[in-house]
Amino acid sequence: MGWNRSIVVKERLGGTTHEGRRIIFRDTPIDLGVYPGAGMREAIVVDSRKDPQIRILYEKAKLRAQSRRLGFLTAVFQIVSEEIPYNEERANHLISRLNAWHDKKLYLGHFIEEHCGVCRHQALAAGVIIELATKEFRD
Secondary structure (H helix, E strand, O other): OHHHHHHHHHHHHOOOEEOOEEEOOOOOOOOOEEEOOOOOOOEEEEOOOOOHHHHHHHHHHHHHHHHOOOOHHHHHHHHHHHHOOEOHHHHHHHHHHOOOOOOOEEEHHHHHHHOOEOHHHHHHHHHHHHHHHHHHHHO
């Protein structure tokens, strides 16, 4: 599917919003959006204003970069890998436990708190951390 995912999501859900939130597509901002995916599964909400786990992750990445004198992207990679280790079984269990299949919204923070996720959770976490850093240092 690859690069066509954005088109598939837009066609499947009939637009660019899902339950009042802007859908995250390729080349769009991540923060304050929702990522439902091409197939019907959980719709991951990424909202640094309402989800404190995102801010905590961001602060951990900044601290890691400063304290270990790492490049920021290296720190982001390390923190996301540690805080959201790849574990499909645990991620699916969390989604089932919260009954979040069929495009039900679920905050990214749930996966951060449970220390599990798959590539989509890791990518969204890394992306929103980089967005927050860009906003902070631009302003």
